[in-house]
Amino acid sequence: MEEDSCRPFMFYSSSYVNDHVGFCGSIKQLPSDFVVTEIDTSGQLVNEIATDHKSKETSPEQLKICQQDCKRPQLSSSDLCIEEECCSVPDDSALCAAEGFPPSASGAEDFEDSNVVACQLDKVATLDSLLDDTVREQLRLFACNVKDAWKSKSEPALHPSDFSLGLILDKRIRASLHCAIRQQYPCLITTAKRGEIVVKANQAYQELCHLVSEEEACGFLKFLDARIQGSKFAFRPDGDKEHRKKIHHFISKKFGKMVETKSFPDPQQNAVVVVRFHERYGSRKRTNADRGEKQEIYTDFSYAGIKDKKAITYQAMVVKKVTPKRLKELAKSIEKKGICVANVRSASQPLRLGQLQGNHFSIILRNLKQHSNDYSANLKERILEAIENVKKNGFINYYGPQRFGQGQNIQTDKIGLALLKEELVKAVKLFFTPEDTDEPVNKAKKYFLQTEDAKGALAMLPDFKIREKMLLRALNRYGINQEGCCRGWLSIPHSMRILYVHAYCSKIWNEAASYRIKTYGTKVMNGDLIFAEESAANSSQNGKVHVVTFEEEMANKYSINEIILPMVGYNIQYPANKVGEWYHERLARDGLQACTFRLPALQLNVPGCYRHILKYPHNLSYSFLKDKENKKVTGDSPVEDSVTSLCMSFWLDPSCYATVCLGEIMKCDI
Structure with missing residues (x-):
């Protein structure tokens, strides 16, 4: 289940697998009308996990969050498991020397401060302490040969292409060597394979030296290697706009995932190309000055699924770099925002999306009434008929409008x-x-x-x-x-970026499911797809698929609840019948007939997946509620006029929407 869904089902047609009439009603008039409780991988409701204080390791504490609907944005989560990891700040181990960036430069506020630095690592083992004299001299000569080869433009065969430092088993020593060599010889790069460090020419350095001085190229690559968050590197003032553009393009092409560039004017009416790290690249080192500055600190949450916003929800989460003790201290302040924290425990691994068995729902439907054109039966008969049909025949597994x-x-x-x-x-x-x-x-x-x-x-x-x-x-x-x-x-x-592409793919899946039911009904047809292995039966996995044969169709070998449909992507197989043809025609209508579902420019790849057409509510039970007396009436009791609400309880598999299940039951917009 995902967020609030008090809107009509406008992303799939009114195709249903059941033929009952249904009834009308409303949901989520109160947060307590819609209670969602996550079911963990062991099949247990996360708000019922027992706490044992005897042993932290064998039976750790747990944390539970109960989220109620609030107007302001908040964590849409409930049940957390806390990863016990101290949020400590590393010791200072970097030196930063200010360089000549004009503090009065127009637009400098876009980079948040005017400190442009060239960085060198401190407290890092030097080559003198890591390599013996002979190897150090060989490394120096190799670096000189690399530079000479670039300057002389001689044949590559005349110079060795790489230089091996030999097998180094200690991982810490290898890490120190990588760093020390790059700092002392920016014209070189290092690689490691099975413990052997190999040194090669740094082609990026050579290309950069064609655009800027060797001194600037060395300084820039040292700045990159230090990776001090908040630090910046400035090239020399440059009055040639086209030349500055070449520098921008080179850095964007070679290092665009790490850094960004911007030009600022200087007092001499030239311009300075300034480089800084993207926010997502954390620092390896921090200065004392950095420690004293006010910084925004973000904590990582991992969770198994997204829950409804307008509801009371219980969900397990893992919070990185917040200790259980600290979270307990924050519990009272968190409760003021409508979030209850309980059952705190430490965890060794984060949660992953889909790492759950499903969600349990306790729902109250209010303002019950028959459809406006329904005069053939009383309300109780319509409700009982609808619930029993969906219990038996299931519902079309559409993505809900929240998607x-x-x-x-x-x-x-x-x-x-x-x-x-x-x-x-x-x-x-x-x-x-x-x-x-x-x-x-x-x-x-x-x-x-x-x-x-x-x-x-x-x-x-x-x-x-x-x-x-x-x-x-x-x-x-x-x-x-x-x-x-x-x-x-x-x-x-x-x-966040991928959500938009997934929304389109989900819409196509909904339309495909509607077309499949309209075209073939619930009969399994030649060309339909099923999962080839039981282990791949989870809709979030690609797995191997099997195409139903004509002989299998005639023998009624499979049932409709085994049929799957692909979510479009580059790694899926389409049904070998009219449904497969429909997919290709539908994508062509949107201009995607040649789409590979790979977007390198946006760093998005959409492999696709498979999803069952039908799903079933598990352990579905219900009772009627007399609003005035606030008394429950069993399903077999007579329903009087004062009964206008229905209590329902059931659980669904992961990635199923309770609002979609209710839509199949009620046959109306909710």
């Missing part, structure tokens, strides 16, 4: 389609499509679309709109064009 975002004007699947077609400017504008309200977020989006003033829109956004702010900062720096928008999308974490 496609909460907005009315624009949905995430449209952004995903634009990304797949590499229409990156269009994707940005879709991303900033506002809703029809005067909230600050929508005002900022409207302003941006009207003016393309990224900096102005950034100032209008509330702090909690993280994605929007990250994207606008990049657009302000690189411009609103194909390249700038590409950098903008890359500024958003991969886990």
Whole structure:
């Protein structure tokens, strides 16, 4: 289950596997009307895990979070397991010397401070202590030969292509050697294979020396190797715009995943190319000055699945670099935000998405009534008929509307389609499509679309709109064009970026499932797909698939609940029947007939997966509720006019949506 779903099912047609009439009702009028409890891999509800204080190692404490709906953004999580790891700051082990960057340069505030540094590692073992005299001299001569070969442009065969330092078994010594060699000889690079360190010529250094001085090239590569977060490197002032552009392009091409560049004017009316690390590249070393500065500290959470926002949910989580003791101390302040913390324990591994057996739901449906055109039976008969049918026949395993975002004007699947077609400017504008309200977020989006003033829109956004702010900062720096928008999308974490593409793929799956049921019903057909192995029967795995043969169809060898449909991607197989043809025609309508589902520019790859067409609610039970008296009535008891609510309890497999199950039961928008 995912987030709130108080909207009509608008991402798949009204195809159902059951033929009952259904009834009407409403959900989530109160957070307590929708309670979701995660089921861990051992089959236990995470809010019922026992705590044993006798032994921390054999039976560690647990942590439980109960999240209630709040208006402001908060953690949508419940049950946590804490990884016991101290959040300590490493000792200072770097020296930074300020270089000549003009502090009054216009636009320098974009880099947050005006300190541009060239960095050298301190307290790192030197080559004198790591290599004997003979090997050090051989290494020095090899470095000289490399430089001579570049300068003389002589035949490569006249010079050795690499130099081996021999087998070094101690991993710590190898690490020190890698660092020391790169710092002393930036013209060289080192590799290790089975404990042997091999030194080669650094081609990036040679290419950079064609653009800047050898001194600058050495300084830049040392700066890269030090990786001190917050440090910057400035090349010499340069009045040639085209030459500066070549430097920008070279660094972006060779080191774009690590650093970014920007030009600033200096007092002599030239410009300085400044390089800094991306925020995601943490420092190996920190200075005392860095320690004293105020920094934003982020804690990593890992979890097995996303839960509903407008609900009470219980979920296991692992929090990195926060000790159980510290989390217990924070419990009271966390509770003020609607989150209850309990059952804290230490954990040796983070959680992964899908690492659960499913979710248990306790749901109250209110305002029950018959459909407006239903005059043939009373309400109780309709409810009983619907529940029993779905218990027996299951429901179509659609992705719920939560998968496609909460907005009315624009949905995430449209952004995903634009990304797949590499229409990156269009994707940005879709991303900033506002809703029809005067909230600050929508005002900022409207302003941006009207003016393309990224900096102005950034100032209008509330702090909690993280994605929007990250994207606008990049657009302000690189411009609103194909390249700038590409950098903008890359500024958003991969886990967020891929959601838009997955939303489009999910929409196609929903349409395919609807087409499959309309075309063939629940009969297994020649060309359908099933998992070839029982172990691959999880919908999140690709696994090997088997194509149902005509003989197997005639023999009724398989049932409809074994049939799977592919989620589009580069590593899936389509059904060998009309459904497979439908996939190709549907993708062609969206201009994706030649799509490889690999987007190197956006660092996105979509392998695809398989998902069962049908799923079933497990252990489904229900009772009626008299709202006025607040008394429950069993399913066999007479239902009076005052009974307007229905209590339901069941659990679903991972990646199944309770709202979709309810849609099959009720046959109405909820």
